Amino acid sequence: MRWSKDGVMEPTSIFEAASLQRSVRAVCGCGHASHFEAHCLWWHFQRRGWNDRFGPARNRFWCRVCRSNFRKKIRPVKLESASPTKGDFELPWPDERRWKEEMRRVR
Ligand SMILES: [Zn+2]
Numbered sequence: 001m002r003w004s005k006d007g008v009m010e011p012t013s014i015f016e017a018a019s020l021q022r023s024v025r026a027v028c029g030c031g032h033a034s035h036f037e038a039h040c041l042w043w044h045f046q047r048r049g050w051n052d053r054f055g056p057a058r059n060r061f062w063c064r065v066c067r068s069n070f071r072k073k074i075r076p077v078k079l080e081s082a083s084p085t086k087g088d089f090e091l092p093w094p095d096e097r098r099w100k101e102e103m104r105r106v107r
Contacts, residue, residue: 014052025082028063043094
């Protein structure tokens with residue numbers, strides 16, 4: 001977690017984004033951005049034992065648009081938090097108990 005210039009707490013991992021009720025956005029160099037529901041995304045990473053910090057997590061994503069245009073998996077240029085919206089992509093949700101355990105463990 002870090003503080004932005006204007007004093008807003010900014011998540012630096014998927015878990016932190018979820019705990020702040022934020023979504024995660026993967027931005028591709030082509031301009032396409034995908035939005036993900038952060039709790040679901042965290043759980044997806046957790047189950048695979050993947051690092052959910054924005055830096056390393058970036059390598060787990062690829063752009064759908066570039067994939068269909070160039071038949072290549074292009075990694076996003078960055079991951080960042082975003083305001084949640086209705087169209088956010090939802091993976092399977094974590095078990096509520098599991099999520100609460102994780103929140104307790106971190107605090
Ligand atoms: Zn792209």
